[in-house]
Amino acid sequence: MTRRFPLLLVVLLVLAGCASHQQDEASPAKPDTEAVFPVTIGSVTIDSQPARIVSLSPSATETLFALGAGAQVVAVDSQSDYPPQAPHTALSALSPDPEAIAGYHPDLVVTSADTNGLSAALAKTGTKTLVMPDAKTLDDAYAEFLDLGRATGHQAEGESLARQTRSDIDQVIAATPKPARPLSFYWELDQTYYSVTSKTFLGQVLARFGLTNIADGTDPAANGGYPQLSAERILQSDPDVVFLADTKCCGQSAQTVAARPGWNTLTAVKEGHVFPLDDDLASRWSPRIVDLVRAISADVTDAGK
Template identity: 55%
Template sequence: MVRVRRLLFLPLLLVLPLTACAEREDDPAPEAAGSGDFPVELSPEGAPSVTLEQRPERIVSLSPSTTETLYAVGAGDQVVAVDEMSTAPEQAPRTDLSGLTPDPERIASHDPDLVIVESDTDGKLTESLAGTGTATLVLPAPQSLDAMYTQFELVGTATGHRQNGADLAEQTRSEIEKLVADTGDAGTELSYYHELDPSFYSVTSATFIGQVYDLFGLTNIADQGDPSAQGGYPQLSAERVLEADPDLVFLADTRCCGQDAETVAQRPGWDTLTAVREDGIVELDDDTASRWAPRITDFVDTVAESVSRAAA
């Protein structure tokens, strides 16, 4: 049930635990309370526009990616509750609220003036919360890195930290571009398999995650001629992976499912894979490798190091 729940959430948040070195807390420079030129109109891509009359002081985040971004732009003190899957940063006020099945009554019990969610397809949550005077900001999963940077800026604007949001977007963009440039064309002759769980669910180049790998020129064995098939999240087979013999295997199921280089090598026939024989099994942080949050630079850095090592 845990696996199914996680896979259902992946298309919404692009679906990838905290360690001191992995957690990104940039401690942005403080901005004056009330800054941001309120009222502001927010127009997120793929979601309704929202006007905020004043800076929100009680924010509920039901989006793990947005929770991380809120703290990164300096709005952490305004966050009063986050959903059960918002595992970072550690100090976020985590609750058992659900972003998958949001309960308006339980959300309202936190007395928010702004609620941020990833999806509200029927508009019922927005309508229910509007009755309590609470604004709802829907931030769907971005479809590209540029869309992610735009969301960083939007979160900054929505919370009265406009400059911090712009700085975060530029800093993240610059870090990623440098990592890619430093790696050069080392990945153009390499193939990879990205594993979401041990039943061989994967991602194609059509997904946000797949686009990160595309930056390095890697060939995705899950594309199979149609990257858009199965919504970009196909279930492969052991035979398919063995036949493709990828140079790199990226495991995004280390925490959820206990997978690592040793368990992969023990799978029937997998000891013959190039990735196994040549130390190309890469153990990822599930969350970092699935969220469009500032820590995505950690994921990109891991990919860059793995590509450089495999190409050496």
């Protein structure tokens, strides 16, 4: 995974499935017989089922393939690394080049933000742009599954995906043993101590496990809910659990955390409750959020013993 340095990662999170949910991604996408076009999503009207889609959002890319629309996707941005068969390119989502995108002759472009007037530029070539903004809640994520299903001619699949993802997450959380006492946690986005508050998408997911977030109490509006904590703040809070969402990008591990000055005194370090996570799962709101929830469940169960 390309390194997402602190502020870039915050931007991606603020702007910006489980395998059992996905249809056979190698199979050709079949139009949903219940789909009706034209469809209007927000301010965008899509006249007919798109045959050539460019995705400039890793979350959208994963969702499109989970819906069975993978055969319609002709190009994805440089950060869209899942599923493996997605048509990976050097297209940038942060600095999109309308000319480079138009070179793939898309009839629909899906992106997380209308950066630098992208939609207006593409409109000149007759291409529709569907902006799927960052999901602030799980319900927002489910709604995006529905919208992408409607936009691509897979309405029934979108409804099924949203329903199944919601059910799977609810079941995992309900089955997670509750710790004997409330556990506090520190969620690390990178080694400069950017974290998440409970006002964020990830923070709300974590709150469902009954955990106490040491990043709360800071200004929730700071960096959109992604504050930069200090080492002193973390050490004073002495979290029971540390979640590392910077393992692939930054090589962080329980060992590197324990080697930080003073961090060997943390309860999480002493009790072996520093848990590495998959950076990509922890930074996207695709159907694979179920995989992240399962990983957190296993870690909470371990820490609660």
